[in-house]
Amino acid sequence: MANDVQAVAWNGDGLRLIDQTLLPGRLDHLDVRDVDALVDAIQRLAVRGAPAIGVAGAFGVAIAMRQAEREGWDRPALLAAVDRVREARPTAVNLAAGVDRVTPFMAKGPDAVIAEAQALLDEDVRGNRAIGAHGADWLLGRADRPLRVLTHCNTGALATAGWGTALGIVRELHARDRLDVVHADETRPLLQGARLTAWELGHLNVPYYVQADGAAAGTILRGLVDVAIIGADRVAANGDTANKIGSVGVALACADAGIPFVVAAPWSTIDLGTASGDGIPIEERSGDEVLHWGGVRTAPAGARAFNPAFDVTPARLVTALVTETGVMHISAGETPGRR
Known part of the structure; x- marks a missing residue:
């Protein structure tokens, strides 16, 4: 298991999360494409651990942006959704930090946010090894x-x-x-x-x-x-x-x-x-x-x-x-x- 367990990954259309509430009995995944599902996954600890939820929060901004495009949200509704992700759990500072890291890229579109979130994920793996x-x-x-x-x-x-x-x-x-x-x-x-x-x-x-x-x-x-x-x-x-x-x-x-x-x-x-x-x-x-x-x-x-x-x-x-x-x-x- 060098790095084959990946709690958080972007699958091109949304987040793929290991549902940690089912372990050790069953290894199963959640495919998350909307803000409600992501906030629920964070709060019920389907995804947990400060670095993991930081990465999930960063990708969550892209999820909110794509949902806004699908459902026709205005700017205030989008920002409110991003805040919901940011505040899903209060103690771990990484969640807010992950959201804050990618929000400056929102003006460039979801793909730019996804790229920055992926950079955060890659940095976390390198940092953990260090x-x-x-x-x-x-x-x-x-x-x-x-x-x-x-x-x-x-x-x-x-x-x-x-x-x-x-x-x-x-x-x-x-x-x-x-x-x-x-x-x-x-x-x-x-x-x-x-x-x-x-x-x-x-x-x-x-x-x-x-x-x-x-x-x-x-x-x-x-x-x-x-x-x-x-x-x-x-x-x-x-x-x-x-x-x-x-x-x-x-x-x-x-x-x-x-x-x-x-x-x-x-x-x-x-x-x-x-x-x-x-x-x-x-x-x-x-x-x-x-x-x-x-x-x-x-x-x-x-x-x-x-x-x-x-x-x-x-x-x-x-x-x-x-x-x-x-x-x-x-x-x-x-x-x-x-x-």
Whole structure:
């Protein structure tokens, strides 16, 4: 699986997306040709992962333009549709960044927007491979032996335009024969780790365990892993990092155990306009995701759910931030806003 898993692709007439809600049981695709379908796919996590939805958002501008041509929308209606794509999920900065990158090309027509969106996709794949190399170099500079890695959520080809960010580092370690095993947190409540990361690791022939989120701290404190590597949906200027709910607990355990807590993300995930994690909007999703599973209610009638999709790890707990440009030592005071 060098790059055969492609979560987002332009098929000439619209977007072809892997429907990640069906994995691992079935690999199926969605063909998206209108804004309603794209916003729905983003919000229900058929396409997910900050880099992947950034690319989807960029192509989404072309989808809106072609729909406007078919249906005779005026300019305000087109711009409103583009805004709907841009705001489909609030926490991941990449979605808005992807839309913003291509909007200057709207005056040149849909084909120009598509070309720029494809350039963004290609850049993401190249950047992910650079993240993998930088991260592996940094880790093996500290301990040149097969490493035991803990991951949280999904950060592979499914979450990006291809290859992966945190999982890209895992792939690079595996390619260098410096990976022992991966502990993949299940990632409640939607089980992205158990469903998606495990699926990708299996295709890569990487040895792994799926573990309950509640096992992560114990795994770390028992000395069963050497490093935790996660992705990010937004990184503030001071290095505070928003990622899938449960990430901050992993970071706290790493700090207590004295092992690195590494964040891997493209530079586009860094939001220099947000000073700290206090300014990062945290998406709250439907309580049904917590109160039900497989269409069956698992909590008592009348129970309410608190379901934030993300939490923010303070910069002081982030050992290193790996981007396509290199490694920053965040807890030591080297932060994006000071570069």
